[in-house]
Amino acid sequence: MNSLRIGLNQARLFLTFGVPVTFGVIGITGWFLGGLAMRPSLRAYQQLQQFTADASHELRAPVATVLSNAQVALMPPEDPLEQRLRLQNIVQTAKSMSTLINDLLFLSRHNGSFAETGLKPVDLCEILRSLAQDFAALAPAQSLNFNAHLPEHPIMLKADANLLKQAVINLLTNAFKYTPADGKVELHLFTQSHYAVIQVKDNGIGIPSTDLPHIFDRFYRVDTVRSRQTGGFGLGLAIAQQIVQRYGGQITVNSMLGQGSTFQISLPLKL
Structure with missing residues (x-):
C-alpha cells in the first residue's frame, strides 16, 4: 500500500504541476510559431495600407486641380481664352492621372514570376x-x-x-x-x-x-x-x-x- 500511495502522490503531483506547465509550454510555442507565420501576412497588409494611402494621396491633388479649373472656367464672365487655358489644364491633368492609374494597375497585375x-x-x-x-x-x-x-x-x-x-x-x-x-x-x-x-x-x-x-x-x-x-x-x-x-x-x-x-x-x- 505504501508503494501504491507513493505512486498515486507522484501522479497527483504530475497532474497538478506537470500538465499545466506542459500546456503552457505548448501554448507559448504555438503563439511564437503563429507570430512567425503571420509576419509575412502582416507585412503584406501594412504594405497594402501604405500603398493605398500613397495612391489616394497622389490622386487627390490632380482631382482637386481638375475640379478647380472646371469651376473657374464656368464662372461668368466667360472668357474664351481663359476657358481654353482651363480646359488645357484639365486635359493635361487627366493625362497625368491616366498615367498614374496605368502604373498602379501594372504594379498590381504583374506580380510574381513569369511562367516559362x-x-x-x-x-x-x-x-x-x-x-x-x-x-x-x-x-x-x-x-x-x-x-x-x-x-x-x-x-x-x-x-x-x-x-x-x-x-x-x-x-x-x-x-x-x-x-x-x-x-x-x-x-x-x-x-x-x-x-x-x-x-x-x-x-x-x-x-x-x-x-x-x-x-x-x-x-x-x-x-x-x-x-x-x-x-x-x-x-x-x-x-x-x-x-x-x-x-x-x-x-x-x-x-x-x-x-x-x-x-x-x-x-x-x-x-
Whole structure:
C-alpha cells in the first residue's frame, strides 16, 4: 500500500504541476510559431495600407486641380481664352492621372514570376537598338548627348519584349529628366558570366547617399518639388525593378551627388 500511495502522490503531483506547465509550454510555442507565420501576412497588409494611402494621396491633388479649373472656367464672365487655358489644364491633368492609374494597375497585375511557357526568345540587342533610335531623336530637343554602345552580335534570352522595353524606357526617361543641358546619357549592353547586363549612365544631378536605399520604393521621390515639375509619381523605378525581378534578374544603382548615376540591370541568359 505504501508503494501504491507513493505512486498515486507522484501522479497527483504530475497532474497538478506537470500538465499545466506542459500546456503552457505548448501554448507559448504555438503563439511564437503563429507570430512567425503571420509576419509575412502582416507585412503584406501594412504594405497594402501604405500603398493605398500613397495612391489616394497622389490622386487627390490632380482631382482637386481638375475640379478647380472646371469651376473657374464656368464662372461668368466667360472668357474664351481663359476657358481654353482651363480646359488645357484639365486635359493635361487627366493625362497625368491616366498615367498614374496605368502604373498602379501594372504594379498590381504583374506580380510574381513569369511562367516559362509565356516567354519567347528575343534579341536584346534589337530591342535596345530600337529604343536607342527613339531616344537619340529626343536628345537634341533637350540639348543632351546620347550614345548607345551595343554589340553587333545578338544576345538572346527568353523574355517579354514589351516589358523589357518598359523597364529600360523608365531608366532612360529618368536619366533624360535629371541630366542638365549639355549633359551625357549612355546606354550600354554587354554579357558578363551568364548574365546580360544593361547599363544606363548619366552625368546628371546624382542621388544623395541617404536616398539610395529607397529609390526603388513605390512613390518615393528624392526631390518632391522637382519630381512634380517633371511629371513624376515615383513609380518608374519600382516598375523597372518589378519587371527585372520577375525574370530572376537584379537592378542596382551607383550614384554620386552632382556627378551622375549608373543604373544596371542584370538578366540571366536562359533559353
